[in-house]
Amino acid sequence: MNKLFKLVRHLTMSLFAMATLIGTTANAERLLTENFEYELGNLYSQGGWLKYGTQAAGPVQVTNNALTYPDYQDKAVGKAVHLTQVASGEDLMRAVSETAISSGKVYLSALVKVNAVADDQYFLAFIQPTSAGIVDKKTPPENTRLIASKGSVDGKFVFKISRNSATLFESTEEFELGKTYLVVMSYEFKEGTKNDVVQLWVNPAVASTEPKPNAAINSATHTGADMKSFQAIELRQGSSATKVGPEVIVDAIRVGTAWTDLFDVASTEPTMTVTPTVVYDGSAVAIGSSTTFATYAVEYANLENPIDVYLTGANRNQFEVSAETIPAGSGKATITLTYKPQAIGKHTARINFESTVSTLNTGFAATGIAWDPENPPMIVAHSEGLTPFTCKAGEQQKQTITVTTSDLPDYGKAAVKGLSNGAFIISTATLLKNGNTQINITFKPLVPGDYEEVIEFSGIKATTETIRITGTATENGTTEDREGDRLPLDDSKP
The missing domain is CATH 2.60.40.10 (Immunoglobulins)
Structure with a gap:
């Protein structure tokens, strides 16, 4: 590729990358996947499910009625739970995060099969934590309720949502009893008061793009208070001794903070x-x-x-x-x-x-x-002119040698083996690939004595060369040699 082509392509790719970054946002992560893979029987105390309040009638049951839905849960995984039409029945809740969420958007999806309905009773809800958090047998505030209500004819029902008990309901079209539906509901925190948005989808396309909801609460006509924060979900069975909830099978609950968190859609x-x-x-x-x-x-x-x-x-x-x-x-x-x-x-x-x-x-x-095997690397150390080193301790003596190299693949190395405890040093540790390298060898003894050292010269694929050198260090301040005899003076007789 020529330079001009590469420059044009680099600029094009940079602009494409900028557009990609501007047009996308990072996904959050799924907070909960609940397939009810527990022992059959009472759900309470399994998998983190706690009681909402103290009602004990009609315990929520784990059953072998796992639901399926194309592209959401193609095969039955785990089990499901059965909510019955019991007066003041047991209600359960489960935390989905360690800390409360108070900004952005929260989504819940589930597979739901409604078998029987009463009027305007909810069976799923979001929970706002108290200062103590989500505590067993306590009743923290409920919000974002999913309701199943009677349809216009037998065998039909409608889904409804509310922001809380004081909020008007918003309804969907009618659906068939005994059939499995994929439902999604969301809560969006907004700046201001009494204006948070609640939305509901029924059988949305399992895709990475959030579609238009079937029902929504997004206007000031719904005067109920907003949810301060979110931390748990609730399975609800009726609201009083006279108001029973729907009979429902619930399965495959997922909770996240982005639409894509709910679906295992290929990116x-x-x-x-x-x-x-x-x-x-x-x-x-x-x-x-x-x-x-x-x-x-x-x-x-x-x-x-x-x-x-x-x-x-x-x-x-x-x-x-x-x-x-x-x-x-x-x-x-x-x-x-x-x-x-x-x-x-x-x-x-x-x-x-x-x-x-x-x-x-x-x-x-x-x-x-x-x-090149035909011209193997060579190292020759010319040490013929070296003489034994000698100097006083604390002083130094220097001599120079030449090392000739040829056809080395990379720079060669010169190294003092360390026999003299640092008395000998060399001026360079690098040999030319081809040519003559001048190396100064310095003898710097600190204490008197005889010293011996080996210097090694090596290179890739070359035969290693070594030279052995010796040195003698004399006492520092040793008396210099003089000509003639020394005549001491007798100062006892001036």
Whole structure:
């Protein structure tokens, strides 16, 4: 690809990424998935379900009547609960979060089969916590009630919602008794008072986009107070000794803070992940041969255009990719990067995976070492001119040697082995790949004595060279040698 083409494509992808970021928001997470996978019998005390109040008649039962609905729960999972038409029956509640929610929007979805109805009695509700939270056998405020009421003819009923007991009901069309429906209700916290929004959907499309509701409370005509916060859901059986609720099977309850939290819908968002597995161990490779450097497992989805795979870097011509494009759409692919050196040296490159969604693009560095078996690397240390080192302790002596190198794949190394406890040091630890390296060897003893040291010269695929040196340190301030005899003066006789 030429530079102009790459620049144009980079600008295009950047603009596309900006548009994508502006047009999308991050999803929250599902707060509750309740499939009632408990022992048959009383639901109370199983799975965190607590009593709402102290009513004990007609305990809510876990039954083997799990419900199904296309694309929501295709196969029966777990069990269900049975709410009966009992006067002042047992009511249960369950917290869905550790802390109360007081902003944004809360959604609840469930599969519901209404078998019998009375007038305007609710069976599902949202719960506002008290200062003590959600406590067994207490009665925190209810809100956002889902009601089943008689229809215009036998065998029919309607769903209704209310914001609280003082709020007018909003109704849906009529539905059939004994049939399973997917219902969704939501509560949205708004700035101000008595203006929070409650919505209800019946059999909405199981999709990532929130559709228009079947019923909604969103005007000031509903004068009931708003919910201050939300923390739990309630299963309700009647409201008094004379007002019984509907007989209902409830299953597959889900609670979240976004519409998409309720449904296991495959995302249409473009994705691409690349997982490298490096095979190359860093050892030198003979020029003219090849070895696998790494493989890259690519998983991608919802890409409108192919993924380009290409190499950049100063030595990209020393590497090769197994494919230059990955088809658009969704799938998996494996790309192999092969190191095929044609020259001695250390080679670097970068493999790039580029889509039209710039935020997904990624790349990985690659470094290889190559040598020529026909011209093997050589190191020669010219130490012929070295003489034993000697100096006073605390002083120093310096001598210089030359190290000749040829055909090294990378820089060579010089190292003092440490036999002299630091009495010898060298001026550089690096050898040229090709040429002569001047190295100063300094003898710096701190205490008198005899010293011995080994200096090692090494390089990739080269035979290691060593030289052995010695040094003697004399006492600091030792009397200097003089010519003739020393004649001491006798100062006892002036």
